[in-house]
Amino acid sequence: MKPSVLVVDDEIRLAEVLSVALDERGFDTQAVGSVQAAQEALGSSHVDIVLADLRMPDLGGRDLLHQIQETRPDIPVIVMTAYASVRDAVDLVKEGAFDYISKPFEIDDVVATIARALKLGEMLKENRRLRDELEEKYKFENLSGQSAVFRIVLQQITEVCGSRATVLLEGESGTGKELVARAIHYNSPRHLKPFVAVNCAAIPEALLESELFGHTKGAFTGAVSAREGRFALADGGTLFLDEIGDMPISIQAKLLRAIQEQTFEPIGASKSVSVDVRIIAATHKNLRKMIKAQEFREDLYYRLNIFPMAIPPLRDRAEDIPLLASQFLRSFAQDMAKRLVGFTPAAEAAMVAYPWPGNVRELQNCVQRAVIVARGASIDVPDLPRYVLEGQPKANSPSKLPDDLDAELAQIERSFILKALRETNGVQVRAAERLGVTERSLWHRIKKLGIRADHSFD
C-alpha cells in the first residue's frame, strides 16, 4: 500500500500542486484547505503523515498539531512555513511536530522529510500496538470471577482506579494481587505512564534501597555508574510494592517520606528528587501483627492503608473455579495446539473441592500440567495432579474406586461439615474455624449440599 499523506494549506492551489508532485513520487496524497477539512479527512480515511501549513486563517497548524497529538498520536505532523515564520515552526517542533519545511521548498527535501517521518510513524504504530496489547492484557475484564466476594474486588477496583489513593492489597500468595494492581493502573489516568513492580522479598536488604531510590556514581563500592531507582522510573505512573511486609525496617522511614512528600535522595546524592508516583502495596503477611512485633512501622502502615482491599483466597470463591479453570484450559490448549473441549464433571468436582493453598496460581499450574498430559477430548480425573485428589478427605477404602466420584466427594464433604457443626452445637463461625475455611465458604457449602439449619447434625 502506498504511504498516504494529507496536505493541509488554506492556499488550496499550493496544496494541490504539492499533492500532484507527491503522487508522482509514489505517495497517495489528499489536499484540503482548512483544519476542519483535515479533521474530516483524518476521521474518514487512512492517513500516515500530515503536512500542515503553520498559518491558516481559522484554526492554524498549531491547533491541528495538538488535536492530532490528542487523538492520533501515532501520526507524525510536518509543519510547512514561510521563511519569515521559521521561529514559530521551531517552537512547534519543540511541542511535538516531527519537523518543519520552509517555503518555497524543493520537492526532494519534502520527500526526504516524509520518508524520515514515515519511519517514525511505523515505530509509533508499533509502540501503540504493543501498548494496546499490554492494556488488553490487563483490562480488568481479564480478572475472572463472578462470585459475590470477587465482585466486591471488581467493584473496589472501579471505585479506586480514577483516584491517586494509595492502595493496600492483602491476600494470600497467588490470589491475583499483582493482577489487581495492574488492573487499577491500566484503568487509571496514569495508564500511559509506567507500571513498575518491585518484589521487596526478592531483593537483598543491602540492594533494596538503591533499587528503590537509585544511586550516584561512586556512592558505594560497586556503584560504577549512576543508576535511577524504581521510584524515578515510575514517575507519572504507578509503583507496585509487592511483599511490602518484607521491607526491612531500616528502609521503611525513607519509604514513608518518599510516599508522603514524593521526594527522596538517591544514595550518595546531595539533592532531592521529586516524583509523582502512585503507590499500590501488597502483602500476604499480617501487618498489624508485625507492628505489634515492631517489625513494621505503624506510621507507614497508616500511610499505605488508605484504601485497603482484601483479595480472597480461591477456596472462599470455589464457585469461580470452573470458570477460571476453563479459561486457563482454553489458553494453554491454544498455546500447545491441543484440541480439548473441557473437563469431565468428575475432574471439575475434584478441582472445586480441593482447597488450593497456592490459590489461582496453583490452579493455573494444575491446568497447564493437565493440558500437557491429557490424551482424551476432555481433561479427566487421572489427568489432574495426584495431590489435587489426595487433598480430598480420603474415602474409607482408598483402593476401591467410587462409581460416582461427585456423589462420593459430596458425601465426604457433607459428613465433615455435619461433624463440625455437631461439635460446635451448630455455631457456623466456630464450625468454619474448625474446618479451616471462612464462614462464607462454609455457608456456601452448606447451601450447596442442602444441609438444613434445623438439622440435628446426626
Ligand SMILES: Nc1ncnc2c1ncn2[C@@H]1O[C@H](COP(=O)(O)OP(=O)(O)OP(=O)(O)O)[C@@H](O)[C@H]1O
Ligand atoms: N481473577 C483472576 N483471573 C484470571 N487469572 C488470575 C486471576 N487471579 C490471578 N490470576 C493469575 O494467577 C497468577 C497469580 O496471580 P498474581 O501473580 O497476581 O498473584 P499474587 O497474589 O500477586 O501472588 P504473590 O503474592 O505470590 O506475588 C497469575 O498468573 C495471574 O494471571
